[in-house]
Amino acid sequence: MTRHHLEIRIIPRPGLLDPEGKAIHHALDSLGYESVRNVRVGKAIYVDLEAPSSEEAIAEAEAMCRGLLANPVTEDFEIGMASPAAEPGETS
Amino acid sequence: MTRHHLEIRIIPRPGLLDPEGKAIHHALDSLGYESVRNVRVGKAIYVDLEAPSSEEAIAEAEAMCRGLLANPVTEDFEIGMASPAAEPGETS
Amino acid sequence: MRLAVVTFPGSNCDYDVYQAIKSVGGVPEFIWHRDAALDSVDAVVLPGGFSYGDYLRAGAIARMSPIMEQVVTFAAGGGPVLGICNGFQILCEAGLLPGALTRNDTLKFESKDVWVRVENADTTFSRDYGQGQALRMPIAHAEGNYYADEETLDSLESGGQVVFRYCDPSGHDGEGWNPNGSARSIAGIRNEAGNVLGMMPHPERAVEEVLGSVDGLGVFTSLLRQLSPAAA
Amino acid sequence: MSESSESNSVGGIGAATAPQPRPGDPPITPELVQDHGLSPEEYDRVRDVLGREPTFTELGIFSAMWSEHCGYKNSKRLLRLLPTEAPWVIQGPGENAGVIDLGDGLALAFKIESHNHPSAVEPYQGAATGVGGILRDVFTMGARPIAILDSLRFGDLDSGRVRYLFDGVVRGIGDYGNCVGIPNIGGEVQFDRGYEDNPIVNPMCLGLMKVDELIKGEAAGVGNTLMAVGARTGRDGIHGATFASEELSEDTEASRPQVQVGDPFTEKLLLEASLELIRSGHIVGIQDMGAAGLTSTASEMAGRSGTGVEIDTLAVPVREPDMTPYEILLSESQERMLVVAKVGHEADVRAILEKWELEAAEVGKVTDDGTFRVLEGDRVVAEIPALPLTEGCPTYEREGVEAEDVQALRKMDLSPYEELEGSPADVFIRLLESPNIASKRWIYQQYDTTVRTGTVLGPGGDAGVIRIRGTTKAVAATTDCNGRYVYLEPRTGAMIAVAEAARNLVCVGALPTAVTNNLNFGSPLKSHIYYQFREAVLGMAEACKLFETPVTGGNVSFYNETDGKAIYPTPVIGMVGILDDVDKLTRHAFQSVGDAIVLLGDNTNELGGSEYLYVIHDLVAGPPPEVDLLGERRLQHAVLAAIQKGLVKSAHDVSEGGLACALAECALGDGEALLGVEVTLDDPLPTAALFFGEAQGRVIVSCHSKNAEKLQQLARDHGVPSRVIGTVTEAASGFVMHAKSADMKVDLNSMKALFFDTISNIMDAGGRE
């Protein structure tokens, strides 16, 4: 068993309104960042888990996304390995 | 000018309580995912912007993070290139 | 005494604050966030609500608004600034108060009456209260969990900057009476100079018997008395 | 089954200008027509109206407008039986919301709306957008929203899926209303397996306006400009109207993009901008783009004012590229309005919207030819006579036959359940911790209840009350319906819903004034469902007539079924009332030790449809309690008179859980100052019925002991039975009830823990399954 650091990204489905992204885009515009074309906001969930291999870790994360983390009606998800910056200890 | 697809991750600073991460950890536990050791929840912000180079795109995103997107008291940030899955059109 | 009530897009307690100020004899005035002039006002109130929908972080986008530059200048010149709920969040985002307001540890919007104890009755916004007095007021927020690092918290405590703290109905520290997980049960703080106050509970909703409490009146009467010691 | 047309002239129009199919339009086949929810006969009617075959775009338009949701095809004829008039009614059914006169130049707009199907698919967004829609219905009348209520139904909370739905719905309602800044003042929720797969989400909104600021959804004044205002149009919710009219099935899972996302922030801006627009005098009409989007809004506005409209879809601001006229016309993107600006005032309208950081686009104009015409640039893509489109939907009256299994349930012998198994205290405790009886604090602590500083009685009492600043008045509101009663006997059940709503209002001291209703049923195509519907409408009509509470609007939600299984028929009553003097406001909690507890009304041996049977015996059976409407009317008058005279200190109606649970609620209050109770009942009734039966027409009041005789005299004068049943005691003395056959004594602190924490104990442990 090794510890795997996964980064799960939950992304609002294309076509759905993303009011938060819209508000941020608007704010960036008025701050003078006029080169911005699009903003969408999702979640980044960092999960540390024990698994025999990274394949198995990812498979488990996929199951978690389907069962709990992502709302299949409104969100897509993506799973990757996390960078070290996002590696804290244990959730208490 | 080319269009760059950036993914900005806003991560709660270590040491800060992350009640949402804790709640998700708890929920995963009770769903039987007992191999999970730690969960932290941040934001993933997908920004499409026009810039001459990817270095300049990243520099601009950094400025946005410092100016608006991240709160330095509670959050760190990371900037990367987004995967194609997270590439929609224009925010209107 | 002219008190500016700043309306941001999404503010929704501006009208309530306006009425509360009027009821204690102040002269409230709505200022739209883009009408960036605060020249002749005596105090500024940033009311509660969901400026910019609370998107990104509560108060994060509002503090970029043109009026906030004026508010910062006004505060730097010693002008009194009161931020309630979303106003408190904006003040922290703008750096006028230390720390940050993060998501309630209950992960829920919390709407109910709470009790707060007056920790410092010698401020612009609390002089009409007694030291240690317990006040009943409503809260209504999703991001009211006050956070600052230990060092900042210590200096807030030692500098008398903690003005209101959640407590039980008898005014004692009460296990279980902190509604949102705030560090050291902090409900309201002031800046070092003493002219800027931020608080999560809504004093403007506790100004008439018919609303269930008049414990919020003191915040407004204190402010008015400070502005014109002869009156009030 | 008979069929008739609503409008007299269903003439075709000249074929000379007939729109041509757009490139890429699918050919109109019988299958396509069927997919659009139109029967072959209805399609024939379409052809009659047009005098030719429709284009694909036109088919979409008819499909939406003649859906159940917009066309009320299976309900319209029966709904005409409801009383709608009274001197105080300013606006009855037909507009975005009903309006009643409050005196002092003020008026109250109010309406209820269902978002059941969207909430079943995506509880958070479904409920949130439901609140958004009902707020828009109210502020487009020119009224500022002052309160929200929410009537909810779910399956039993032991299912993870149900907990997920419940949690999402409550968060969605809360987040939306909280952000816009409208206090929630009440509602109801019932948990019963009858709603397992089909939750009910019916938000209601009240708004206040000056009488002379009333504005309607009309497209008046030929040459005036149509402007689309607010959010942009996306592909979300296309055919939501048809969707809401179909049964949920496995396929629904595949129709996910129909979810609409709410943006309460934009709504708040739209609210402020709309009220400013209405007051500015630059517009003549305004309406929310709700179900069936631009299509229904534009054609209804034209239909109401007898004009025509012309719209260019290329001028409509869109969120996504390459949208077709079909999509633009039928999109149900949220937070959008259609405004009719006086010609020449377009720039003023735009300036107001710009102030609120919103967009406004000129999308068309009012014409004089009675036609709903849609252009895509130069090309005509639809051209339909407006009135036949909005009013010509075929309407049906069907045969209704009661289901045999319901008859059997109703006739079931309940005598085996009349005596309690175990001690009364055990049964009592199980009822108190039933989520149907337990405090709903877990819900309403997620709702802002005090914003706007008008709430003088928030959720947790018999009705919510908002004072009207600048007057001594207040308005009260409640929602009520017990679907079990309606299921067991629809006519009685609907009467009880009206009676209970009125009782709740008088208990806070308000005079019941008017009703909005939301009729949630299964498929009207089934004869036993149509029976429920017809009977419920008849019952509601009778009770509303007798109570002088006209129906000023409402909503019908059919097809609340999954895999052929329908919900309990649930005609939710939203009732509003007026208190002339807010100081007379009365609460349900007992006030002081030594006060007399007086029961108005009679105890009877009725257990049918009770919470007791459901919780203890897992049964929904028997006849619902009888309701005597004249007796209810006398009771209402007596309670109001007693409150007016200052005789009573508290008042609370007896409903689910019976006398014991109602007394418990009086003793527990809001949990801050508990008081004890000691009552003695000498009725010769079985214990279950006496303690937990749900006989109607009962109110518990408390009064200073010296006033007890006066109070009873007042009751006698009104022809209402009354008696002193006990006294308010110290909390330490506990909760004590004596009857001939049984006694019980329960500790108040343990009651308090059960009552207030049950729902949070369940919810704060759950997850999505």
Ligand SMILES: Nc1ncnc2c1ncn2[C@@H]1O[C@H](COP(=O)(O)OP(=O)(O)O)[C@@H](O)[C@H]1O
């Ligand atoms: N979904 C809800 N939203 C807001 N308040 C609610 C909700 N459900 C119940 N309540 C409040 O809880 C209290 C008890 O509800 P209920 O038992 O249905 O009242 P009653 O039987 O008097 O109609 C009421 O004040 C009601 O307004």
Ligand SMILES: [Mg+2]
């Ligand atoms: Mg009840």
